Amino acid sequence: MHMNPRRLLRGLALVSALALGATACGGSDDGDAAQKAVSAKDIDAALEKGGNLTVWAWEPTLKQVVADFEKEHPAVHVKLVNAGTGNDQYKALQNAISAKKGVPDVAQIEYYALGQYALTKGLDDLNPYGADKLADKYSPGPLNAVKAGTDKIYALPMDSGPMALFYNKKVFDKYKIKVPTTWDEYLTAARDLHKADPKAYIANDTGDAGETTSLLWQAGSRPYKVDGTTVKIDFSDAGAKKYTEVWQKLIDEKLLAPITGWSDDWYKGLGDGTIATLATGAWMPANFASGVKAASGDWRAAPLPAWTAGDKASAENGGSSLALPALGKNKELAYAFVEYANAGKGVQTRLAAGAFPATTADLQSSAFQNTEFPYFGGQKANKVFADSAANVAADWSYLPYQVYANSIFNDSVGKAYVSGTKLTAGLQSWQDASVKYGNEQGFTVQK
């Protein structure tokens, strides 16, 4: 989900923002020790009294949720600000936290980035507000993500991205290729397809940190182990080997289209058959419907190929949550809004607008599972996604500075895509750079 032209600017700002973040981390005393329990009565009273809320989010479905919320609580005024997408917003948020001014009351934060804010005490623990009672509403992947390796809950999951394999059925049928159920079959399919049509590729990949970490997750690799400020990074476990073996062949045999995700070329490739599959999160159908209209009816969803035949393990890709920055104001109101949007009525509003749920009840409801997707030729794709959600291994964790780590992914692992560097060597240098940076930031990082 990254766009290349701005990487330089982003890098600059991140370096400075994170440098500032480190001082903030050292300077802030135990804010959460002072955090008091907030009863449901306090929250109701706050809603009655009203006030202003600033919400930083780029999620499009929140617009309607805000309107409904304001209607229900006329005294509350919510200002929904799109302060940038992903990295742009994290940079803005980190800057605001460093400056201790202009921090929003609620912020959208992707799961992979949550640890960075949670473990530097940038976010409130939501348990004292009553989030502990909501915990069992969410599917394992997102719930584990918002806990960030602790027994606290730093955000309420907004959506989730259990992975599936989207494939262009028209292309597969045309060349009579079987839909792969294992990654070995995937490799074979990639060879067959590219041989049959040199312009077609099984997938696009120019190096994407989110995709790589998700596939490692599925393969059973656990490269990051986080315990407070002690971090371990290791890309050489058995799971990582499974991944690099297959992916190295895909790269070496030039079976991956050199197209960067989310670019206009990518949308084009998804539409004209150049890119035949996409292993990604279950939120993708909405993007297919709005961005790849040309291929409506061509695509289907299938379970993610397994690393060992018969293995059902899945992983999450993307997805985000709503959190309360510690320096925000109007905490009761802020929590009330987050609960409304991510556990209350807002969930249905957002699902109706095409978002993918993180709530187990919705994932398992028959209405949800029996929804037919006209885009997928009437397929009840949610069944595939719900199965995937149930099979997500919940013991994965990201680095407490994953935003930075991902920003340097292309300088290390990215080399494997454009030069003779091997994927394992690329991961090794990513590991080294991440260890070095972590130690500089005051973490104790071991290889």
Next chain:
Amino acid sequence: MSTPVSTVSQPAPAPAGTATPAPRLRASRRRSPGRPRRSMLLTALTGLVLLYSLVPLVWLVISATKTQEGLASSFGLWFNGDFALWDNIKETFTYNDGVFSRWLLNTVLYVVAGAGGATLLAVLGGYALAKFTFPGKRAVFAVVIGAVAVPGTALAVPTFLMFSKMGLTDTPWAVIIPSLISPFGLYLMWVFATEAVPGELLEAARIDGAGEVRTFFQVVLPLLAPGIVTVSLFTMVATWNNYFLPLIMLKDPDWYPLTLGLNSWNAQAATAGGQPVFHLVITGSLITILPLIAAFLLLQKYWQSGLAAGSVKE
């Protein structure tokens, strides 16, 4: 921002000398300057540069006529069957409750206040440095030259923290105030004023009894006109295209300039559930560059004479 400088110096025939072998150069020198010799190589090189500068523009104009679907399904450098330019322009101005117009007005505000103010300050300062002697002038010179070398990008984060302390972030002032300072404009004005305003003229004005203010407005200002246009074009381009400073300073899309606004539309394609609107980003970009092109064409005359200032010693 150094971009405008490089664009301007591009058409300069400087590389010609290096590209042409020495004997030819001597031969051409003998010819009368009124009828320079034609060189195939030079023409071809100039043509290449022209093509290099025009192709992106052509791509932009052509792409602005396509729909979102048409963009994905057709060749970039030629028209698609559907001519959707007018629809695109209409949609650009109405999408997201017409926020594009707001961004356009914001940009105009930043340019008028920021670039206008920067030009005014550069003219005042440049004239003073060129024509008055005062202690510490050399120090000022060193500071200005040093400031030219510091890219604005490097100062953005410290500026942000400072502005944040003053409570100015997320307001238009956060963009306007840093834009008021243009070390390069000041330096240019300084050099220009040294050459364009004869000291004798100032003495004459003073002897005739004109005060310093009157001398400045009635005698000096008309002489500086070409320089002023040059500096205002520089600062205008810099402010109009400014991306990083507003990116850091502004969170509220209501205060975004066009650059940030278009980027947020572009980023929309990269989010779960987001709708790709590349056709609007492209049409919006086309609309964004039109005022700059118009400014360059209209002020070309002044621009050229301004650039040449100080290049020849009479």
